[in-house]
Amino acid sequence: MHELALCEAILDTVTRRAGGKRVDRVQVRIGYFRQVVPNSLLFSWELLTEGTDLAGCGLDIDHVPAIVECRSCGAHTNLDAPILVCGTCLGSDVVLLCGEEFLIASIDPAREVF
Ligand SMILES: [Zn+2]
Incomplete structure (x- = not known):
């Protein structure tokens, strides 16, 4: 299970970063090409x-x-399928600018409750 392995990686990093402190929320950035199923990721996380x-x-x-x-033409295309093609001239000489990310964007520590 792809998502479970990703969650293990997130958990491992967050645990080390948090250093025993409580964490309320973790934000991750996941690129289109990672083909992650959000519900599956959330389920694995829980x-x-x-x-x-x-x-x-x-x-x-x-x-x-x-x-x-x-x-070829300099156009930027937001892909709606995992096919590396320019949406303007249909050329295939394209460079992927983003979409392969998998990173932890932020770790929010729990606010102390008095
Ligand atoms: Zn083009």
């Missing part, structure tokens, strides 16, 4: 964090579109 220091910690998924730049 499964893995249950019973750990991160239990109840929310996971925000920020989807990054796949955008290519055409080397």
Whole structure:
């Protein structure tokens, strides 16, 4: 399960970064080409964090579109299918600008409650 492995990586990083502090929310940026199923990722996250220091910690998924730049006409195309083609001239000499991301954008520590 692809999403479970990704969650393990997130959990591992967040746990090390948090250093025992409570975390309310983790935001991840996931590119289009990662082909992640959001519900599956959230389910895996709940499964893995249950019973750990991160239990109840929310996971925000920020989807990054796949955008290519055409080397022939210079146009930028927001891909709606995983096919590397320019939407303006249909050329295939394109460079992927974003869409392959998989990173943790932020880790929000829990606010102290008095
Ligand atoms: Zn083009």
